[in-house]
Amino acid sequence: MMIKKEDTSVKPRINQRHEAIKALVFGFLTVFAGFGTEALAGSWTEGPELNGKRQYHTATLLADGTVLLAGGGDDHGPMATTDRFNPATNAWSSAGSLSVARTAHAAARLGNGRVLVTGGWNGSHPLDSVEFFDSSTNAWTPAPNLASARNNHTASALPDGRVLVIGGVGGVTGPPPGVEIYDPNRNAWTAGAAMATTRAAHTATLLPSGKVLVVGGFAGSLYPANCELYDPATNTWAPAGQLSTARYGHTATLLQNGKVLVAGGGRYESSFSGLRFKYFASAELYDPATNRWSSAGSFRGERFYHSASLLPSGRVLISGGEGFSDQLSAAEIYDPQSNAWYSEPSLWSPRMNHTATLLDSGMVLVAGGKNRAGYQASSELYSEWGASRWSLAGNMTAARSSHTLTLLQNGKVLAVGGWFGQATSTAELYDPATKTWVSAAAPSFSYREATASALATGKVLSVGGLGAELYDPGANTWATVGSFGTRRHSHTATVLPDGKVLVVGGTDFDAELRSASLFDPGTQSWSSAGDLGSARAGHTATLLPNGKVLVAGGASGTTSLSSVELYDPSTNTWSPGAGLLHARFSHIAALLPDGRVLVAGGYRADGTGTEYLASSELYDSATNTWSEGASLVAARSGAREARLPNGEILVYGGSAANDRLSST
Structure with a gap:
């Protein structure tokens, strides 16, 4: 016999840790x-x-x-x-x-x-x-x-x-x-x-x-x-x-x-x-x-x-x-x-x-x-993320912009350096459980537009300005780690599969750099990673599924770049990649679940003028080709991105014209 309520009944159907969302606090926001x-x-x-x-x-x-x-x-x-x-x-x-x-x-x-x-x-x-x-x-x-x-x-x-x-x-x-x-x-x-x-x-x-x-x-x-x-x-x-x-x-x-x-x-x-x-x-x-x-x-x-x-x-x-x-x-x-x-x-x-x-x-x-x-x-x-909203997470202990934020293995977030009238040498820790910020030990150097890389050991490598340091969350201490050859900012730092950190390009405050360096956490020493074909700053560096690193765009002098270069850790060498469809710097780059790389937004500057960009493009490492992607809702430069658990990419913040953006 078939049981009915109105007509035919049926049994009901029975049907991770989220990755931390990176953030940039613009201007003097706290x-x-x-x-x-x-x-x-x-x-x-x-x-x-x-x-x-x-x-x-x-x-x-x-x-x-x-x-x-x-x-x-x-x-x-x-x-x-x-x-x-x-x-x-x-x-x-x-x-x-x-x-x-x-x-x-x-x-x-x-x-x-x-x-x-x-x-x-x-x-x-x-x-x-x-x-x-x-x-x-x-x-x-x-x-x-x-x-x-x-x-x-x-x-x-x-x-x-x-x-x-x-x-x-x-x-x-x-x-x-x-x-x-x-x-x-x-x-x-x-x-x-x-x-x-x-x-x-x-x-x-x-x-x-x-x-x-x-x-x-x-x-x-x-x-x-x-x-x-x-x-x-x-x-x-x-x-x-x-x-x-x-x-x-x-x-x-x-x-x-x-x-x-x-x-x-x-x-x-x-x-x-x-x-x-x-x-x-x-x-x-x-x-x-x-x-x-x-x-x-x-x-x-x-x-x-x-x-x-x-x-x-x-x-x-x-x-x-x-x-x-x-x-x-x-x-x-x-x-x-x-x-x-x-x-x-x-x-x-x-x-x-x-x-x-x-x-x-x-x-x-x-x-x-x-x-x-x-x-x-x-x-x-x-x-689940279709109409997400933002909520306040407490005031920082010091106002800052152009700083770094790093998710630690204990679940807390480390903020280092930044700019508040001048480059700062302070650090603080955010506790998601209490939504509060507390001061952390101060680094020896001031950091602005630096990089911070979370290592497998749980420590954090900060690179930029005049030096490089390791932060130990367990001891709340900093230690300097040698010299990587030159001062720099607006560079990139990428943690490789073997645990080493690849630092690429940037500017030494006078000119853009072609050099790249490798940091070995095991020996706490630096070595050369060769030279780029083009000096650049404000570029992106993305670790590909095949272990290579894709460096895209950036700026040299007053001109934005469309050139792309690939670093192979197995040979410690660089090779050219297919160029971007649109020259840009201060853009975002994100690895998609299918292995492609999304590049979006940024800023164009050349002999014909300047422009904030809303365009995006997709890189396929299997074919070494770029294809046009959908445009952002709003043109933006200096934005940040985060990959959500469902594979979607959240792009937020940045600036356009003379305005900071709150849109996502």
Whole structure:
């Protein structure tokens, strides 16, 4: 039998340290800007249409980063069609057809990359059939049948490669479906130990311990509050506490701290007028360490058959679902650190019974579902960083500009030198935990437009002006480290894979430099790294995936450069690279996830005039070629960039004409 609420029900879908954001404080500002967790707000963009409307389908992230949608239902009933989303092309394509139309089934990705689809509902009865999807051939093949036909069950891929199938709704006659385990090595199913309470429309969450937490659901007309924990190593079940509110149609999300967030859902309750359905906004947290549940607050509105996605930040995105009066477009964020909920921008289309899949890029793909207008073929993409905001992070102990900021291994940030009427020789430390600045030991030299390189030892190498020094965070001390041949500023410093630091170009206050030097942290000594083909300052230096360093642009005298040079650490030599499409200096350069280098913004100066630049270009090291990129929203020079966890590049600050920029 197929369980219904309005029409067809389906189980809910269960779906790092961030790199520090560099900053430049311009002029005499004394505020260091950083992201405040509670202030972050993501954004939704419309995705491409599916090849067909569907709800109650499954969505599986494949090994190649594409997403497989299988089965589901539309106006005509259960479906055998599939869709495959390619994030690289932002397009859907067919992934063949299931041998049997099915909805309210379950899917699990195996260790070999194949997807195992089990059970479901074919429009008249539950299914015992099982199929494999091979992503390399885009083809479906039969797999051994389940012992018990079922729908609204769960399928969990275990660490040892097996798949655990639990519960569900079976036929009108016979006992409720129990537990079955698929072994890919034997290509066979075996019975698992029986649960204390057989259930359907529950959630099953794989814990870091390898155990599986089963929560909620329904058992006939009952809604079990008791939760259970399955141990694959011993094939046994154990109690896992009690929910404060029994529910189904909820979500269960494993958090980065190992706890499990159970949110929303609903159940039927008796009233004077008979049975009525009650929606829940409450959320609960399960702690495996104590085997206990605690409150996790509440949504701003009740929701049922929504989706939940763990984001790269560790927060949880809740989207869509059904509320008391209609399907929802509202989205919310749960922050485990504050145990609080925050509103997010809404979906473009309200929907329930959709899927939400975290992509390798960190974005979330929402697809299909149903709302008042009918079944949905639309998709949407959520970016956690789409509309980020800045929050104050405390005043520095001294006003400064053109200084350096370095993330230390202890999580603090070291600010060194800069300019405040003259070059400064002070340093200070920022503690993100307390959002406060304190003075650090002062270096021996004054630094302006210098470089600071974090070494594998945890120390920081500051280079510029009249010398070079090492800062030891543990001892809060500075030590001078030899001479690199000449004074310089507006140079670059790049930490190489072997731990050495390559210092390139710059100016000695009289003219631009061609020289390059290598610092060896092991011997704390300097050696020559040869000479550039062109003297330059205000250039960029980017470490490529092949280990070489790309030096691009800069200025020599009063002229901006388009020339590019490549440093090879294995031979300690320089060679010319393909020139930039646009001469520039004081620009930004960032390595993209695909290995290309983005160069953007900057300043042009030549015999025809001067100009702040908004243009960008992309370097492909495989072909040694540049191609035009999209333009910045605002032309800027002297900006800073940071690569976000989802691979996007944040460009912020800088100047244009006579104004400092606050835009990003």
